[in-house]
Amino acid sequence: MRALCWHGKGDIRCDTVPDPKIEHPRDAIIKVTACAICGSDLHLYDGYMPTMKSGDVLGHETMGEVVEVGSDNRAGLKKGDRIVVPFTISCGECFFCRKQMFSLCERSNPNAGMAAQAMGHSPAGLFGYSHMLGGYAGGQAEYLRVPYVDVDHIKVPDGLTDEQVLFLSDIFPTGYMAADNCDLRGGETVAIWGCGPVGQFAIRSAFLLGAERVIAIDQVPERLALAREGGAETIDFSKEKVYDRLQEMTKGRGPDACIDAVGTEADPASSFDAAVDKAKAAAYLSTDRPHVLREAIMCCRNGGTVSLVGVYIGLLDKVPMGSAMNRGLTFRMAQTPVPKYMGQLLERVQKGQIDPSFVITHKVGLEDGPQMYETFRDKKDGCIKVMIRP
Known part of the structure; x- marks a missing residue:
């Protein structure tokens, strides 16, 4: 065959x-x-x-x-x-x-x-x-x-x-699980990093499960357009600072839940830390590029949920666990x-x-x-x- x-x-x-x-x-x-x-x-x-x-x-x-x-x-x-x-x-x-x-x-x-x-x-x-x-x-x-x-x-x-x-x-069950992990009861704001196929299903699944607002983050025009077709508001990370824009959109509180639908290959052009991650991966000092995870942690509201469905393979570096612990974040993740x-x-x-x-x-x-x-x-x-x- x-x-x-x-x-x-x-x-x-x-x-x-x-x-x-x-x-x-x-x-x-x-x-x-x-x-x-x-x-x-x-x-x-x-x-x-x-x-x-x-x-x-x-x-x-x-x-x-x-x-x-x-x-x-x-x-x-x-x-x-x-x-x-x-x-x-x-x-x-x-x-x-x-x-x-x-x-x-x-x-x-x-x-x-x-x-x-x-x-x-x-x-x-x-x-x-x-x-x-x-x-x-x-x-x-x-x-x-x-x-x-x-x-x-x-x-x-x-x-x-x-x-x-x-x-x-x-990808449909994965996007749905990403939203299901957020324990949506109705009326929440969910931010989703990555408007690839899993992110697109996470957008639609969040709405199916009761989210009031979904904010989708990417830089690819076609992906952002498809996210908007699904009802999401969008942020182009190549044009705006994600943290500042999310704070503005949520009146300083942050999203109720943040979904990482990117995983280990965050775009190295998206930020300085992502570029450093790629360089360290090349030198085998770490293996994955967790820029999106870091940003999701920092953007999520106190007591909120971070849902990981983007694939991580090995070791992560400089993840702000102090912020996550002190602000009472919940992490949910799985294949x-x-x-x-x-x-x-x-x-x-x-x-x-x-x-x-x-x-x-x-x-x-x-x-x-x-x-x-x-x-x-x-x-x-x-x-x-x-x-x-x-």
């Missing part, structure tokens, strides 16, 4: 690789009908994620048609069923899965020891996201093996397009436990409360994937979200 494969920093190729096979009775094989490039894939493209190997198949936002199931077919899946697959892999039976903390599954990462050495504890396995997180082949391919498929899927009802449901695999959210979000799509296809700007085939990684990373051609049809 054809698949997008990692061969080093900035080197993605469309290769021919072996077809996946059933390896466990709870497996299924799907023919991929749609997949996508995620912002967190760019951390692989830019060389920030350790334990990648040349030839690894990428991709963790995937859906398709069932072509084969293992002998322990607990979900009763049939050939031809359309399913969306979460980006995390979870067994459904361990201590954490029983608590709906699916992204912390104790069984799905066969390389848990490697991850524990780096992180102190192992998260669940992830599709197409390094050997530290399981070494699973990803879904930017013609076919995908889905372990624990009885847990790790949602069946697509008739009448919904791939475009409407594909993002149930990751998204996607199965917890898939059903309720599918219901919102069916009811017409949201159409997730709004975020798609580019549709391509697998052969165009390597070029689209660069286009997406560099925000060329108005690119916000790339959907791939193998």
